[in-house]
Amino acid sequence: MRRLLNGMRRSSTSPVRDARSAVVIGRLLGLAFLVCFATGLYSHFLQDPLPWMRFATWPQLYQVTQGIHITAGIACFPLLLGKLYVVYPQLFQTPALKGPVHLLERASIALFVGASLVQIVIGLLNTYQWYPFPFNFKQVHWALSFVIIGSLAIHIAVKLPIIARNWSRAVPEADDEPPTESEVPTAGVTGRVMRWMDRTPAPEPTLSRRGFFTAVGLSTVAVVALTAGQSFAALKPLNLFGPRQKDIGPQGLPINRTAEAAKVTESAMAADWVLTVMAAGTVATFTRAELLALPQTQVDLPIACVEGWSQMATWKGVRMRDLLEAASAPSDKRLIVNSLEERGGYRTTEMGPEYVGDDLTLVALELNGGTLDIQHGYPARVIAPGRPGVLQTKWLRSLEVAS
Numbered sequence: 001m002r003r004l005l006n007g008m009r010r011s012s013t014s015p016v017r018d019a020r021s022a023v024v025i026g027r028l029l030g031l032a033f034l035v036c037f038a039t040g041l042y043s044h045f046l047q048d049p050l051p052w053m054r055f056a057t058w059p060q061l062y063q064v065t066q067g068i069h070i071t072a073g074i075a076c077f078p079l080l081l082g083k084l085y086v087v088y089p090q091l092f093q094t095p096a097l098k099g100p101v102h103l104l105e106r107a108s109i110a111l112f113v114g115a116s117l118v119q120i121v122i123g124l125l126n127t128y129q130w131y132p133f134p135f136n137f138k139q140v141h142w143a144l145s146f147v148i149i150g151s152l153a154i155h156i157a158v159k160l161p162i163i164a165r166n167w168s169r170a171v172p173e174a175d176d177e178p179p180t181e182s183e184v185p186t187a188g189v190t191g192r193v194m195r196w197m198d199r200t201p202a203p204e205p206t207l208s209r210r211g212f213f214t215a216v217g218l219s220t221v222a223v224v225a226l227t228a229g230q231s232f233a234a235l236k237p238l239n240l241f242g243p244r245q246k247d248i249g250p251q252g253l254p255i256n257r258t259a260e261a262a263k264v265t266e267s268a269m270a271a272d273w274v275l276t277v278m279a280a281g282t283v284a285t286f287t288r289a290e291l292l293a294l295p296q297t298q299v300d301l302p303i304a305c306v307e308g309w310s311q312m313a314t315w316k317g318v319r320m321r322d323l324l325e326a327a328s329a330p331s332d333k334r335l336i337v338n339s340l341e342e343r344g345g346y347r348t349t350e351m352g353p354e355y356v357g358d359d360l361t362l363v364a365l366e367l368n369g370g371t372l373d374i375q376h377g378y379p380a381r382v383i384a385p386g387r388p389g390v391l392q393t394k395w396l397r398s399l400e401v402a403s
């Protein structure tokens with residue numbers, strides 16, 4: 001019993017459990033969440049744009065923003081766990097509620113902690129394409145991001161005085177808020193324990209503040225370094241746990257959805273395959289040989305998956321603009337891209353005019369110097385600069401110019 005009480009006491013008197021620690025780690029966590037939110041919004045609107053939205057066609061833009069999104073999300077694991085370690089005794093404070101503001105504060109924290117834990121866990125599972133939960137990942141991840149940012153804003157607003165006081169290290173130790181009466185449990189069993197603690201000499205804390213921050217810092221650096229290689233080439237040799245390895249897959253490129261899974265092996269290899277291009281009043285069809293006979297353009301563009309991995313590749317094929325011109329179709333309108341898939345979320349995608357008219361946007365026929373592998377979209381696929389992998393539609397069937 002005595003050992004247990006000493007343990008409890010050690011843990012709640014740990015020098016790590018003060019406002020300054022909570023602020024130091026909270027700052028990093030808040031930053032990581034804001035970065036995830038901003039890059040997540042960008043990724044969302046690329047996939048579901050509002051009608052007036054136009055995007056930059058810088059080739060590496062999405063590769064970078066989404067790599068940051070996933071990496072910052074992974075960094076949230078040690079940061080959030082560290083923050084919870086610092087503050088969790090406060091979660092059991094008595095009295096549980098002191099008034100309306102306190103209720104708001106506690107409710108926002110409960111919401112924030114719950115939503116954040118779910119958010120980073122399902123986000124991580126998504127990078128492994130593992131969905132052991134009974135809801136739609138995209139919708140829930142999107143909705144939770146607003147719950148998190150909203151409850152975080154309330155939390156920061158309520159704690160602003162403490163945050164301001166503890167923002168810079170210059171504050172002398174003695175100025176650190178001593179726990180207020182309500183933060184120190186006094187009633188019931190805990191109260192008796194606390195009174196016992198007051199009478200007994202303090203045991204040595206088991207964890208110094210420096211030790212704690214070293215542990216959280218090292219874990220953050222480690223999880224980032226060991227996974228970021230899926231997104232950032234410089235860290236590639238260190239990629240031990242990232243779900244995708246660079247350079248592995250047909251033609252040196254990972255695949256997400258295989259031709260078998262998409263059930264297109266037959267239609268993609270069919271001898272009578274043609275690409276149909278439709279616009280108001282015109283329909284044109286192109287065999288693969290006819291596409292190869294049009295002027296060919298070569299570009300270096302990455303596949304940058306929403307799940308964080310990305311990989312540079314060399315593509316060759318017909319520039320989208322040239323193809324539309326050959327089909328007497330305009331190249332300044334939105335384009336609807338249909339694949340040979342009969343079902344599947346990415347069977348049909350849309351391309352804004354900024355990509356349709358871009359010099360780098362191709363109907364690709366070749367990859368890394370060889371005929372496009374069926375896993376990468378043979379007979380023809382779309383490749384455009386700065387777009388998420390999900391929109392780089394493979395196994396093309398038709399292109400429709402929206403009117």
Ligand SMILES: Nc1nc2c(c(=O)[nH]1)N[C@H]1C(S)=C(S)[C@@H](COP(=O)(O)O)O[C@H]1N2
Pocket residue numbers: 253254255256257262303304305306339340341344346347375376377389390391392393394395
């Ligand atoms: N028709 C079709 N195209 C698709 C997909 C799909 O499911 N169907 N998956 C996309 C996804 S999620 C990614 S990341 C890229 C991967 O391209 P790759 O297999 O050539 O590397 O293809 C995209 N193109």
Ligand SMILES: [Mo]
Pocket residue numbers: 256304305306307389390
């Ligand atoms: Mo993807």
